[in-house]
Amino acid sequence: MDERSINLRKEKYSKRIVTDTILLVTGIIGIIFLSLVMNLSDIFPNIPFPLEDWTMGQILITITIIMVASLIFAYRRYHDTKDAIKEFNSINAIKEEFIANLRHELKTPLVPIRGYSEILYDGSLGEINQKQKEALKKMIDSSEKLERRIDSLIFISVAKSGDIEYTYTTLNINDIATGAVADIADQLNQREQEVAIDIRPNLPYIEGDRKYLNEALIQILENASKFSSNGQNIQLIIHEGYKSLHIKVIDKGIGIPEEELENIFARFYQIDGSKTRRYGGNGLGLHIAKTIVEAHKGDIWIESEPKIGTTVHVRLPTPDHGIKIQKKYR
Structure with missing residues (x-):
């Protein structure tokens, strides 16, 4: 359960408490009105009404008992929710502290590992044979992947505290798109995949x-x-x-069940969270993407169907100056 779910639950219970109170007050007013103002025997002559023989003291005692019982129930519900939120915040604080410590512990030794691997791969420390070169390439790729995982944790930790500083400049979406594809070229090559880029002209x-x-x-x-x-x-x-750029990333992969879509952008969320899950990753990718897109006042959403594929939509607002991109990439 993430922080958003906790806040939604808190809001839900708060609304229930208010609703219970309103219903309670309404019921009390109704009882008093029916008992003291209306002559119930005239409305239902064949049905006896015990309240007709009650004294005002008995009515008030009954109302008081109902009020106390309802207030106790509302009080207990409120404190159960409060305890759940407190427990979540405690766990979340521990997790954030762990992430902050982990990033320092992992990042420091990773720098020389990658650096020396690249020096060996380039042959700066002497000639190496082809098998050694292939092994070093795998070491470099693995260190890059590990560094990205660490960077993801750093981003989440900093984003949580609201300390990320974005530097806004005028950008050509062609450069962003082709650069991103180039950055994952190794992963695409390993999986024998290609990205078909279709960027419309004059964006x-x-x-x-x-x-x-x-x-x-x-x-x-x-x-x-x-x-x-x-x-x-x-x-x-x-x-x-409309006053935006619309980016679509379409795959024909495993797809996402409909019931999972509402959770797909949550931190550390995995569609397959079992210990034997087939797919790797830390469940941060889409959460990071959503955080960045929303910081740019954009929108991100997903359409998916199991065994058919997934389309991730990103809409980024465009400024009013109307400068167009003339070059077209395919």
Whole structure:
């Protein structure tokens, strides 16, 4: 359960408490009105009404008992919710502290591992044979993948505290798209996949942070590649929408069940969370993409069908200056 779910539950229970109180007060007013103002025997002459023989004291005692019982129930419901929220916040704080410590512990030794691997691969420390070169290439690829995992944790940790600083400049979406595809070239090659890029002509520029928009698109493309079979290609389509650019990443992979769609952008969420799950990853990719897109005042959503495929939609607003991109990529 994520923070959003906890907040929704808190709001739901708060509304229930208010509703219970309103119903309770309404019921009390109704009882008093029926008992003291109306002559019930005239309305239902053949049905005896015990309240007709009650004294005002008995009525007030009954009303008081009902009020106390309802208030106790509402009080207990409120505190159960409060305890659940407190427990969640405690667990969340521990997790955030763990992530903060983990990033420092992992990032420091990773730098020399990758650095020396690249020096050996380049032959700067002497000639190496082909098998040694292939082994070093795998080490470099694995260190890059690990570094990206660590960077994802760092991003989530910083984003949680609201300390991310975006540098907005005028950007050409062609550069972002082709750069993101190039950045995951190794993964695509390993899985014998290609990305068919279809960027429509004369698109307007956008205002955004090049680094983070590139990262958002990488996360989406990596997900599409990961959940597609080897040799199965991916489509990247970009066209102009109403005062926006509309980006679509389409795959023909395993798809997402409808009941999972509402959780798909949650942190650390895995469609297959079992210990024997087939697909790797840390469940942060789409959450990172959503965080970045929303920081750029854009929208992101998913359409998917199991065993047919998934389409991730991203809509980014365009500025009013109307500058167009003339070059077309396919």
